[in-house]
Each structure stands twice: as C-alpha cells, then as structure tokens.
Amino acid sequence: MKLAQFLLLLLVLLPAAAIAAPADAHAPLSLIPEPATLTLRDGTFELRADTPLVAADPRAAQVARQFAGYVRRGRHVAPRFDGAGAGDAPAVEFRISPVGADASPEAYSLDVSPQRIVVSAGDPRGLFYGAVTLWQLATTSPDDGTPARIPALHIDDTPRFGWRGLMLDSARHFQSVDEIKQLLDAMARHKLNTFHWHLTDDQGWRLQIRKYPELTQVGGCRIPAGDGGIDPRTGKPVPYCGFYTQDQVREIVRYAGERHITVVPEIDIPGHAQAAVSTYPRLGSVEGPTPVSNEWGVHKYLFNAEEGTFAFLEDVMAEVIEMFPGRYVHIGGDEAVKDQWKASPRVQARMRELGVENEAQLQGYFVKRMADFLAAHDRRAIGWDEILEDDLPADAAVMSWRGIEGGTEAARRGHDVVMAPVSHLYFDYLQTGSPDEPPGRPLLIPLRKAYEFEPVPDALTPEQAHHILGLQANVWTEHMRSFERVEHAFFPRIAAVAETGWTPRARKDYAGFLARLPAQLDRYRHFGIAYARTPFEVRIEGTPRGEGAIDVALSQPVGLGTIRYTVDGSAPTAASPAYGAPLELQLPVEVQAVAFVDGRVLEAPTSRRFDAASLLQREDEALAMCSQGLMLRLEDDGPLEGRRAIFNADIFNPCWLWADAPLDGIAAVEVRAGRIPYYFQLAGDEGHRKFRPPHGAHGELELRDGCDGELLASVPLPAGPDADGFVTLLAPLPAGHPATADLCMVFTGDTRPTMWVVDRVALRP
Template identity: 60%
Template sequence: MIRACSPLLRTLLIGLAVLLAAACGPLDAASAGAEETAVPDPAAALVPAPVSLRAGDGRFALSAATPVHAEGADAAAAARHFAAYAARSHGLALEVGSGQGRAGGIRFDIDAGADFGGPEAYAIEVAPETVRVSAADPRGLFYGAVTLWQLLQGDADRTGGVALPAVRIQDAPRFGWRGFMLDSARHFQSVEEIKQLLDAMARHKLNVFHWHLTDDQGWRIEIRRYPRLAEVGGCRIPAGDGGVDPGTGAPVPYCGYYTQAQIRDIVAYAAERHITVVPEIDVPGHAQAAVAAYPELGVTGEQVEVLNEWGVNQTLFNVEESTFEFLENVLAEVVELFPGTYIHVGGDEAVKDQWQASERVQARMRELGLADEAALQSHFIKRMERFLVARGRRLIGWDEILEGGLPPEATVMSWRGIEGGIEAARQGHDVVMTPSSELYLDYLQTDSPNEPPGRPAMVTLEQVYRFEPVPPGLEAERRMHVLGVQANLWTEHARTFERVQHHVFPRLAALAETAWTPADRREYDGFLRRLPAQMQRYRAMGIEPATTPFEVLADATRNRGSVTVALRNPLGYPVRYTLDGSEPGPGSAIYRAPLDLALPATVRAAAFHGGVALAPAATHVFDDASLLVRTDEQLGTCPDTGRLLLRLEDDGPLHGERAIFNVTIFYPCWLWPEADLEGIAALEVRAGRIPYYFQLAHDEPNRKFLPASTAHGELVVQSGGCQGPRVATLPLPAKPDADGFITLRAPLTPTADRTDLCLTFTGDTRPTMWVLDRVRLLPGRPRP
C-alpha cells in the first residue's frame, strides 16, 4: 500500500513564515543555523527568478481599502487575476477600479509604445507610497501580476497585515515555448481538474498546454462526424479486478471524453491566462482506440478492443486514401476547436510490423514509389502537414517524424534525448526540447517508499532544474530554432488527480525557472531556498504537491545489539531529529553523521528551512524484528538481467487504495544485498499477483525467465547473488489467497556470513505475474 501522509497532514507542512525566508548560503548542515535566522528578502519568494531585481527601502502596506487602478479591459483583466490570487492566498479583498483621477495605490498599465523587451516582458516598481506594474502587451502585464502576487508578505488576519517589499523588477522570458503536456488518453481528468492545472501553469508563467487526447487506451475528443470515436474509443475494460464488479462479475468500463463544448470552454479558459492549447491526435501509431471504433481504419480490418495494457502496441492506421480522408475530416474539426498555431500529430513509436506483413500496404508503397516503411511514415506525416498548412496551421510531432524526411515547416519535439532536436535544428526545423531522461514527470522523483506508481528510473527535481535546453554542441546560427522546453506527464500510472498533482508539483516549478530565467541567473541552491515559499503557495491555491522530496529517509545497518542509522533528505535540506519520541523542532539536534544507537531505537526526524518543518516528521523504529524485514522498495534489482524496473499498482480493489510493488518485468527477481543470516533458520516471503498488462513490441525478446519445474512455477532463493547456489525452491500455487497474497516459508541453514540473497519467480505466468511484497528473516534462536 502507499505509505503516504494524509491530505490533512499535508496542509500543515509549511507555515506562512517561510514566505519571508531569504537567501542564506548552501543547503547543508553547516549552514543550518544561518538558514533559520534568515532576513526577509523580496527575491526569496519568486519562482521563476526574474531577469533583474533591485531591492529598495521600506514597504507598501495593503488593506481592503488599497485602491487597484487599471485602465482598459486588458489591464483590468491582469489586475483582477492579482486580486483573486491575493484573496485566496492572503485573505486580502481588493477592489479593481478605473485609474482615472485616482492617485496612489496599485496601478496596472499597458504602454504599447514602450520597449520592455518583448510581448511577455514587464516591469514592477514598488515604493512605500505606490506600486506600478507595466508592460507593452497583456501577456507581459499578466506575468507582472503573477510576480506581484508572489511578492506579497504576511496575512490579512494577522498582526502586521499584508505588505509588498520595495523593489524594482525588469523581467522577460528566455524562451517563447514554455510547455507542459498532460496525457488524458490513458487516464481521464475532469474539466475542473484541467482548469486547475491551467491555473497552476499560468502562475508558473508557462504558456503552452500540450494536450494528449488520443492513444491506444482511449480517444478523448468528440468528433461529430465520427461519433464512435468517443462513444466506443472513449471506453476500455481495465485489466484484472479493476475491470470487474466484485458483486456481479460484470465488466466495469473506464470511460471519458470531452465534448466540443467542453473543449471550447477549456481553450477559452486557457486563453484568458495566455496559454495556448496544442492538441495531439496521434498517427500513424497509438491508433488502437480509433481502430476499435472503426475497424476499417486498421491494417488487418479485424475488430479490436480499446487497449487495456501499457507499453508499445503494434496497431497502426492503414494507408488507404479513405483513411487519409477520415483523418483529414478529424483534423478539420480539431482545427475549428483549437485556434492556436500548432497541431500535434504524434508520430512516435509506430512499430512497422503490420505494415511490413500486409500485402496491401506493400502494394501501396509500390504505387507511391516509396522505398521502405520509414518513407511510408514520412509520406503519412507529409500528407497531414499539407492539410494543416492549407488551413494556416503548423504541424508538430515527436522526433520520430524526422525518419524518412520532413517538410521544412514542421516542428520537432525531441523526446528520445536531445539528439533528435540537434539534428532537426541542423536541418532547419524548429525544436521543442523535452527529453524523457530529464523532463518526463511520470518517472519517480525520489527513492522514497511513499512514491506512487511510476515509470522506471528517476527524474529528480534537480535533473529538471539543471536541464539546459540549448545544447552546447549546437552551432550558434542554429540555436534560434530551439523554441523552448516542455515537461510531459504520461498517465498510465496516474489513476487519480491526486497522483497527477504529486508527479507535477513541485517539479513544474523547476521547469518554469529553466524555461523563463536566463541561464546565467539560474542557481539550484538559490532555487531550493525559494521552493518552500512556492510550496506554501501551492497549498493556499488548493494544490497538493508531492511531499516525498521533503521527507527524511533512513538507511539502517544492523550491528550486534545496535543499529547504525543514516538520515537523508532527497533535496539536501538540513535535518533535525529526536531520539525520545518527541516532535523535532528548530531547536532539536541537527543531523551531521550516521547515528550508532542501541536497540531498540526510535528516531523522529524532519527537514527544516526558515525554522519550519517542510514535511511531517518521519518516525523510524528499529528493533530486532524490523531489521529482519525488507519490503520490495528496500530490495535491489538483480544485475545483468536486462532489467526494466517499474513501480506498479495492484489491479484491485475496484475502488480505494491498492497495493504497490517494485518489479522488473523483464526478469522477476529481487536482491537483498549483504543479508545477515547469523542465527537465521528460515525465510518468509509475502507475494501478490497482478495482471501482466504490457506490450513490449521489439523489446519482447529481452524478457527472460528461469525455467519452471512445476505446473505454476516456483520461487527460487539463491545465496551469494543470482548466480549462486539455490538454497530453497518453493512451488507456487495456482492462485493467491482471497486477499490477493500468498505467504511462502523456506528453511535456511544458519551461517555466520552475510550474503546476497536472490529471489526469483520462475516461468512465464502471463497473463498474470507474481510480485514480491516483503521478505522476513526468521531467527531460530535468540540473537546476541
């Protein structure tokens, strides 16, 4: 199960005092004393950091009587956003009125004749008597309103009220494309949830919402000419217990799509916040939901179901003229719904096996004079591009669209590293950088056991922040083709909006600074000092960000009668702890080195900034029993097994919380390094079973198994690593117990040695797979 704190506890994480925290030196134990006596600094709360900030003397005090002046509709719109933000985060009720004949107060001005440095640039001047936010364009004025809101200090209901520090700011974005992509095809979000994300994007000064609306697992956009796309393609039956009513055994479909009226509403809502929505209609691959609705679009013509598995599927659109006409009719409605310049056509992960095996497709290739399937995909993309250009739009696609050639007007989104972006720029194409290794937000962000399900590997906050969108190896004359940067959230494992928020925040703040702030103004330690203020804003605005980056994790090594405990915070904030079970506070001991503690021991610890705990204190209890247990999160993966580590969720129950497992789907194997077997007489394993819901395409041969010796396979235990001798072989049952788990126990020969214990499930058990939940060592006699 997810071992996370409750939403109520999350709301208590950061006090308003962190809004006054200032720059205070590197985030390490040596600077802990300094960071807790920080002096207020207007720059300390700003994310992203501005181009230029000069602090002044004094402050501007605000109250409900403070006049807010705005002349004209555009200026008034920016002023109203500022007032709405201030009301929600600081309890301050401000009234926006005309600026005519009124002096003092806060003024929002659009000066179209002035040179601020671009349409998204702005200036702010705060003095003790007056405040002015100005820009040449409504976009810049809106971003000025966001920055002014971030400068607010205090609370309307507290002593001292609300104030703005005296400051002068001149600011403009580094990149014109500052994007976030949301996958609504795999899991569906409501209109209100989409709007909440758009609000958050606007407050991060992001301006492109890339909306992934179609895939194998769902078609989420109403197309009036082809109603079955949404009615049929918008529903799937989830794999396993998640798709079955436990009371009746009837299928429970997972459905959802956006009507055209809802889409128009969302597009307008985004435009009010100066965000352009870029829709994605994926071709020629990721097509199974569309083919399920209209089988004649597929290569085989056979009826298929909307896919309920993840991974790389092989269903493609065919290349008949009727299919091109179908897709053009779809795009004609899409163009009417989305007024922005760009339409995304996907182009990624189009496995060509169906095309290669189809006599009809091969005949079409000969008719068209195409040499291979890569050229056929290029033909496909060019056909879409001609249609869009004729309607005043530009095509954008994932970097696979480079294969086989690309029209010069097409824009490339580089996700398989930065190499595709470099090649595209050198060919004269515009580029958006979005490499999976740094900017995929469905990857785990820490190694905490409280992380929700996610993709393999890790994309930390620091990785997002330190990504440089303009490769140093790209020639200077080609760098203009880098339009900007984008982070992507694929939602295979984000079943709830709570998980969407966990994956997105606070990493979206790091992306915002990468996208907005000049490269020479970005500094990671400084960003970490400003991050607590951003976390407080999240909560004030109704966002539940991830708490895992602010937890304190403990790594324990058992000694004879004692334990060595190493504490760490994933972001490096100073850690304070207690050993008597009390709540750690700003006066508690600061952690500097591993603790050697007699058993039993209790360590309570929290990360601090500005004298405030950044997350609820973690309680770590150590005794003989707990030190003999490892959960799947604490176990390692077996080396040299073509591993693909995933953090997967169980398929049931239908509603509510589900168990989560770390498993390598290419080779179901877990490793307990340096297991202390002295006095151990047996090993107990708790395992569960979940659906094997993956399609791996050409990676399928990488999936390996130990051969099974019994009907349902075995759990094999080896000592000395995964090439060592077998010390136990336990046959597996045909199915788990009623609770979805089994418990297996194997005798072990006691030894005085530490050894690497390897645990592997044998056989190919698809369509299900066994997953390990925890391992316990059972002593045969009291340990010294």
C-alpha cells in the same frame, strides 16, 4: 560555524537579485521564475485589504481582477478594484503602455515605491506576468493576518523562451474539466504558456468528433486488466470511459486563453492508433477486430495508408482546427512499430502505388499529408522526433523526446524545436527513491536534474539556436489513476521548468532556487495542490552494528534546511538536536525527524521504529532488483475502488535481492507474494524478458545466494493467490546454509497474462 563558512553559506543560499542589494535591505525575494533584472530600493509598500487596484484600460482591469483573486487565495486579503483612479492614496496601478516594436508581448516592468505600485506592459500577456510577480511578492511571508510588505524595487522582465510548456496525457487516464482547469491555473502562476494535450492513444480516444461519434462511444472505453475491470458483486466487466465534448474543449480553450496559455492538441498518427482501429477496423493494417488496449507500453497497431483513412484523418483534423485556435497541432509520429505494415500485402501494394521505397518513407508520407492539410488551414504541424526519419516539410516543427540529439539535428536542418527529453523532462519518472513514491517509472528525475536541463545545445551555431522555441515537461499517465498523482508528478518540478523557460541562463542558480522554494510550497498549499512531499521528507535508514545496536542515517533528497531529530518518541522541534552524522543507538528505538527552514517545519515529520524483529523484515521497496532491465513501480489491479498495494518489479527479469541478508540462526524465509496482471506491450523488446524454467505445474519460488548463485530453497507455487490477492510462502533453509547471503528471490515459469511479485520478506529464526 566560522565566519568564512557562514559567509560562503550565505552566498550559496541567496538568489542573485538579493546578493546585489544592500546587506540590510531585505530577505531573499522568493520569486519563481527569477526575473531577468531586479533592483532593490529603500522602503516597502504595504498591501492591505483596502488598497485600491487601479486600471484605466479594460484589458488591464481584467488583469487587476485576476491579481485580486490570487491574493485572496494566497493571503486571505482581497484588495478592492477601484476603476480608473484612486487619488493620492497608496494604490496598485495596472497599465498597458506602448512599447517598442521588437519588445516581447510577454515582457513587463514593475515599479514598487512606498506610495505606489505600477505594473506596466505593452500587451495583456506581459501585464498578467507582471501581476503574477507582484502576487508572489505579496505571498513571500507567512499569512499571519498582517499586511503584505512588498519591498521597493524595479523589475524589467522578459522570458528567455516563447514555448514554456507542459504535456498531459488524458488518453491513458482521464481528468475532469475542473482538474484540467486547476492545472491551467497553476501553469499561469508559473508563467508557463503552452498546454500540450495528449488526447488519443491505444488506450483511449478522448475527443468528441461529431462526424465519427463511435470514436468516443467505443474508442473512449476500455476494460481494465485484472480485478480492476470486474465488478466483484456481479462478476461483470466494468469499463473505464471518458471523453471531452466539443463544448467542454472550447470551454477549456477559453479558460486557458484568459490565462494566456495556448492549447496544443495531439492526434497521434500513424501509431498509437489502437483505440481508433478498435472503433473502425477498416482504418487498421491487419484483418479483424481488436479491443481498446488495457495494457501499457509500445503497441503495434498502425493506421493503414488507404485514401479512405486519410479522408478520416482529415475529417478529424478539420474538427480539431475548429476547436483549437492555436497555431500548432501535434501529430505524434512516435513509436510507430512497422511490423504490421511489413506483414500486410495490402500496405505493401499501397506503398508501391505511392512510390515509397520503405516503411520509414511511408511514415514520412503520413507526416507530409497531415502537415500539408494543416498548412492549408493556417495551422502548423509539430511531431515527436521520429518524424525526422524521412524528409520533413519545411514548416513542420519537432519535439525532441529521445534526448536532445533529434532536436539538435532538426535545428541544423532549419526546423523549429521544442526540447522535451526523456532524460530530464519526463515527469512520470519518479522524483526520489522513497518508499512513499506513487506508482511510476523508478528511473529518477530529481528536482536538481530537472532544473539543470539546458534547452540550447552547445553544438548549435547562434543562427541554429534561434530554432529552439523552448522546453516542455511531459507526464504520461499509465500509473496515475488519480489527479493527485498527476499533481505529485508535476509539482514542484514544474517550478524548475518555469525558471529554465523564463530566466536568462546566466542568472539560473540551483542553490538560490532552493532558497526560494519554501515560499512556493506555501503557495501550493494555499491553492490545494497535492505537490510531492517526498523530496522534502527526511529518510530514516538503519544498519545493524553488533548485538542490540544500530547505526541510523538521516537524509533528505533535496538537502534543504536543517534536519532535527528525536529518539524518545516525541515530535522534533526547532530546539531538537541537529543531525550531523549517523546516530549510534541501542535497540529498540523510535526515530523521528524533520527538516526546518528558518525555524519552520518544511514538511511533516517522518518516523521509524527499530527493534530486533524489524531488522529481519523488508518490504519490497527496500529490496534491490537483480538487474535493471525494466524496473517499474506497479500498482495492484484490485480492489476496484480505494487503495491498492504497490510493488517494485523488473518486468524484464523479475528477481528481488536482499544484499547481505543476515541468515545466521535463521531457519526459514517467509515471502508474502502478490499476483498482478502482466499488462505490457514491449514490441521489439519482448524477447528480452527472462524466465527460469519451472519444475512443477505452477512454478516455484526459488531462493538463491546471488542472482545466479547456489540454490538455497525452492517451494511450489499455488495455482493462484488467496482471496485477498496474496499468498504467504515459507521456504525452509537447509542445514549448513551461509551465515550471510545475497538472498535472491525469483518465481519460475512464464505465468503471463499474470505475474507474481514480492510484497514482503521476513527471516524466521
């Protein structure tokens, strides 16, 4: 590498704080989020097991103990708490000192010299965040049993935004109290301070309300769709249940408060109400009972506008206020499809009684009623950006999810705003195109995209920009049966949110962030966090190139480190060849690859074997969709326990495509298909789903050359799959078929409430 290229690479990889230091001072400091200001000095402080932690103020002593606990997990070293003093010996002091009236309570300073470390702040919140920075400095290097060498420096730090949040959906899938605490711990170590807790929805009511116990007894349970809701031994339904008692909620709120996190509960109105209406049909807008939903998507059940319903909601809010001492209560307001209101004579009559002209104004009436009730009890309402569709109480805040436009409009109208756009901060969207991604929404929000989001729109004036409280990442858990999937969704993208929420805009730098990330991944491993490995694993893709040969391309989604590979069956080492261009290889061959950073393996190696047979077979993850109507990565409905198959499917146009399929010499196409429940409510989008007309009793598997091209083959579908949930179909190809085709696979007929999906395709010579 030429000297100029090396210097350019060095500038890209080092964070701004390290660049400002003398060239021989220190390695880059792996701090996330990057502090507002940092000045490196000469020397280092050695943090040992016998290093005393000093704090005169009891509030500072609590922070010192929290710091000791973090270091114990991160380096297996436990510095000792020594009370108010430690003489002249090297020590770490935690100090609460008076600061200016305009200082943020989350601000802190950190001074490190070879003899002493002093963390100081005017408030325990700032002192805690200073302790988090010091903990990160102590865990930058590997845990090899040696003392932590912390560089001498001075940091003055304060957050850019006051709302740095995460939202967790506990309604679709339920998490235990311990799992919630694990997430709160991780938030605190990222200096995130707001936990938005989505507790009610169509699929479950998760919060105990003592005045209405049936809300959790009935509304807290659903029967999962398909085999997932049936005990195979008895054939009886197996309900999916879960709720948090008020004592558990208070414990979570207390636990969050110790980590300087405010919990914002969400009780969704007037839509996403099916679990509540299932419990108490009198609250609904249509006649008759309805079950708690076991389907995903946009539902139509709305609360009605009767005074009895408002009395119910106010009773619920009264108990919510008792449990959650934070200022904000989230009232939802999103995706309230008005069909039931429009069709209900009683709702229409009620609208006339209330003097509202249309259904949008009726939703505005709901919002105002709830916001006024909360304001009367010293709380402040916040809702999704749909609440802007009618006049909004002056004190209500807006959470902008359908982009930044709602937040921009709200700020212009004088409302405070939290930016949480689906385009950048919906972390149930997948992170990479890897076949190893879990179920979810395959529209990608990779790490770079999450990092590059800017919460303050350029269109706002400085006065309007003051209404941007901050940002929040959201995780909706339709496809997250386990807490490990929740962690996969949040981490490491949570680190990007943390840096955007804390670090000054001018100091943000994605290349520097990536350089600091490997140390953060080590911290995740120390705390047992199941972060997403897929952004750091090497992808291995092969393209046939003539008889018996293949071109193999290696890539890594985040582009971090150096990819090294082997083709002899051995595991790659730091001495293995570095990848630079596609490899021209002879079949058969096994390729293994891994990324190295500073001589260390970033993530476990990946491997792939290529031979003549493998080139004639594809899993569904390697197939394209004929269109991009609504592509999802879906999980099978069984078995009841354990691992389930995962399928890619476009539920608007279920059609799978193998582009340029090599059909020369191929006699038949073998398709292994599964069948899963069609468990989606799509409201106004339902009519967009396409079906090809069937010709037989149960429909057919059709093979075409192109999605709307010539029919190559058609075989009848059975009434159902085999006992394992799959069926293998063999479709003979006609004589004279093309040597290469865009092989399109589609199942004819409307088979709802189930749907056929492709699992694997093989070309048979």
